[in-house]
Amino acid sequence: MDAAEKKVNNKKIKFNGNNHMKLEKILLIIVFLSVPLTLLILFTYVPLFDMIKYSLYHYKGFLDKSPTLVAFGASSLYADNFVTIFTNSEYWEPFKVSLVYLVGSFIQIALALYFATIFYFRPKGQKFFKAVIFIPSLLNGVAISLMWLMIFKSGQEGGILNTLISNSGGETIAFFGTFLSANVVLAFVSVWRYLGNNMVMFAGTMESVSRDEIEASEIDGANKWQQFRFILLPSIKKVVFLNLILAVNGAVQVFEIPYIMQPNNYYTQTFIMKTLNIAFTTQMDVGLASALGIVMLLIVCFVALIQKVIEAKVED
Numbered sequence: 001m002d003a004a005e006k007k008v009n010n011k012k013i014k015f016n017g018n019n020h021m022k023l024e025k026i027l028l029i030i031v032f033l034s035v036p037l038t039l040l041i042l043f044t045y046v047p048l049f050d051m052i053k054y055s056l057y058h059y060k061g062f063l064d065k066s067p068t069l070v071a072f073g074a075s076s077l078y079a080d081n082f083v084t085i086f087t088n089s090e091y092w093e094p095f096k097v098s099l100v101y102l103v104g105s106f107i108q109i110a111l112a113l114y115f116a117t118i119f120y121f122r123p124k125g126q127k128f129f130k131a132v133i134f135i136p137s138l139l140n141g142v143a144i145s146l147m148w149l150m151i152f153k154s155g156q157e158g159g160i161l162n163t164l165i166s167n168s169g170g171e172t173i174a175f176f177g178t179f180l181s182a183n184v185v186l187a188f189v190s191v192w193r194y195l196g197n198n199m200v201m202f203a204g205t206m207e208s209v210s211r212d213e214i215e216a217s218e219i220d221g222a223n224k225w226q227q228f229r230f231i232l233l234p235s236i237k238k239v240v241f242l243n244l245i246l247a248v249n250g251a252v253q254v255f256e257i258p259y260i261m262q263p264n265n266y267y268t269q270t271f272i273m274k275t276l277n278i279a280f281t282t283q284m285d286v287g288l289a290s291a292l293g294i295v296m297l298l299i300v301c302f303v304a305l306i307q308k309v310i311e312a313k314v315e316d
Contacts, residue, residue, distance in 0.1 A: 013223070040280035051125040051290040055081055059287035061199075061279075067287065081291035092290060097183055098251045101270075104187030109240070111191075114200030117228050119199075120206045134196035141193070145260035148189045152176070152261075179267040186258050186268060193257075194250075198243055205236040241311045248303045252296060271296055 056071035058078040070078045085091045115133060118124045136144065152175040153159030162172040176182040209232055218228050234238070255272040262268040269277075272290070279289030 008224070051293050054287050054290035055294050057287045058285070059290075060284055061286050064286075068285070081288045082295075084288060085291055085295055091274070094269055094274045095252075097268060097270050098254065100180075100183040101187050101190060101254050102248065102251035104191050105251055106186075108191040108195050109243055109247060111197055112195055112202055112243075113228075113233075113240070115195075115199045115200035116206055117224075117232060119203050119231065120209075121224075128227045130199075133199055135159060136193050137196040139193070141256040142260055144189065144193055145257050149187075152185055176262055176265055176268070182262065182267045186261060189257055189261070190254065201239055201243065202236055205239045206232055209235045238311075241307060245304050245307050248307070249300050252300055 001156075009093040051201065054067075056069060057067035060079075063228045068075050068078055070080050075079060089173075115129075120129060136162065149294055150158070151160045153164055153170060159175075162174075167174050174181070175185050213231050214227055217231060222230070252271055254270045258268045258270055263273075275289045275292045275296075277283075278292065279286050
């Protein structure tokens, strides 16, 4: 065998070896992705398609063997679910509650930026105070809701705050007696719980900012506010926009805290609570509840799209 034939054979062996390695990589990727993709399809996309299907029917649940098609005026007995939603203000009232949580989310982001900026300059005891702010985000939501409920309940129910007020001779406060007071209390609990997440996210991103820039700005006479506005904030603007998107989504999808603290309070009924009540409690109408879920999904996507456009313009 001459040198040319050996060279050709070596190339063939190398080529076959490379193909074998590529095939192994592809098979490995398929094996590792198969489980999460299967779970994603089963628990996300299949329920989504079912929800879209149910929204076209007057469907009373699994016991309803013959759901009635109502989409596009197909039924003379029942109105289209989406027509019902967009022509009845009752289904839009929970967005007033979401507005309170949205304001609370903006306050939460502002406070998180404030604390993250303070910790960037490394004051004494920063690790301790970071832990104090972050620990509530590690606690279970049910435990947090029950703890704050014990504080804000009425005096007759053993509420800690009202008991202290009555013992000091003052008039007790019905914290959940009006729309504004009830939702402000619940929004406060939500801010207290999630503030640490935002703070850690902002603080971690700020650590990537060179301290040489801060020192140079101090030499030029910049104060702390100017350092934050012109150096720190521009460096974390993408993270801030991400948190704004999450804030809007979270305000619309609030469920855990109001459901545990005030499950039967009309003033604190969120969009998800309203949807679940329609599906399984008050109206037993899964079709209408599915249509509400689709409306909420479209609203969240629309808001996210608007914020993406604003983010792109800010970057330009």
